[in-house]
Amino acid sequence: MRRVNGQPADEIGLNDRGFQFGDGVFRTLRCEGGGLRLWARQYAKLARDCAALGIVAPDEATLLDDIAALEPNDAAVKIVVTRGDSPRGYGVPADCAPNRVVQVAPLPPRPPAEGVRVRWCEMRAGWQPRLAGIKHLNRLENVLARAEWQDAALFEGLLLDRDGHVLEGTMSNVLALSGRVLFTPRLDGGGVAGVMREAMLDLAPQLGIAVRETPMTPAALLAADRLWLCNSLIGLVAVRELAGQHWGAHALDAGVAAALAQLEKDETKWL
């Protein structure tokens, strides 16, 4: 169920810089009925993230061949691209060639339709504009934030940044609807600018919803009419409780869900 550089494999060399330094990027996406959801956006994001780190991205056709060889039907597809192999040390040898890993796993269950409960994380998200927005392999912050709670009834934890603004969830982006304006944290100091977030920001204007990327306070989040989390695997998920604040159904829920489902269908790449 895995391929490394186009060959079946379950291991990666110890010289791989992904293992040594987290020197690479990754993507996780939904395959449904043999169709890769939002594939063009996923590949474009992978290529952008590689470029931001100075890594040569694999061809789109090469990755599609890798995925097709795993014959996914309904699956979570994960793609990892690292800078390649090198001996010890941060310097990059001239002949360093990227390694690519493609694997499939079962899709996680869809969150409940009535929405999910989330919490504030105690840990603050870090600040590093050079890496902000990139889905790179340096994910210790996410690991430590996710380790803050064990209660299975809590779906996600939200992180504030150094300045006390809301940044993101441990595995999701945050969207807040107030009136007909969709607010989402600006990700210039940290966080991952996910593909589902991007899709939602593109979709909103078609629904008569304005979009604002801006620093957001926790109070602004709690005062929103509707709070959503999103990522490529879970899609768009409503929050029903955060820190004692509860949300019921919203008049725009059905319209937004239908428009997003249509977009995902329109932007599916069939293997």
Next chain:
Amino acid sequence: MRRVNGQPADEIGLNDRGFQFGDGVFRTLRCEGGGLRLWARQYAKLARDCAALGIVAPDEATLLDDIAALEPNDAAVKIVVTRGDSPRGYGVPADCAPNRVVQVAPLPPRPPAEGVRVRWCEMRAGWQPRLAGIKHLNRLENVLARAEWQDAALFEGLLLDRDGHVLEGTMSNVLALSGRVLFTPRLDGGGVAGVMREAMLDLAPQLGIAVRETPMTPAALLAADRLWLCNSLIGLVAVRELAGQHWGAHALDAGVAAALAQLEKDETKWL
């Protein structure tokens, strides 16, 4: 020349969380004539770093067995400990057991006795107090900072933090002597608190040198009587040029070098 969990191996499983997320720590140390320099400090630091991330550190005896099996004489020994294997996702399964990797490589050449030339990096070091000081596997910042220059005559690049204070080099800690006071950046927001730095801070008072860990401006660094870089592989290295500022020999050079050499001898673990 490598062992994974006590067995000869050149690869690690794709489920390893070091590869997936950089979810682990590492150490690099000098072995000279079959003696591990500053071993007790190295192991203590590894154990502290593991504890800071909630990873169970391997026993000291287990690691020593791993190293001895590689029969190093003069070598750079690298130890990696990751949280272990898990499927996709940041959550840690209850049965997650650490993976350990031990490998040996040739020692890098000693820097020239007259000192080295260094530069300022353009990239700012990130801020994340939860990870500050820990030698973890999330090292993309170091990789990107090191990629800023190709000139082989430049030995190291120094990073400022978000507030414009000096933090560290891409692979070394910074020590600045002014009069009889040794200054070094406080590492509460980022950086790696290295073992050689620790050894120097312990040694200084014996030489009649006071120690101050404090935020340091670039100007304070440039005004120092003596600037040193240090890490466990290169030891203590004098800076002879930074941004047009030049340093010649210092009256304390020989005394400091002799005291450090003695400490390294006294604190060697023979295999």
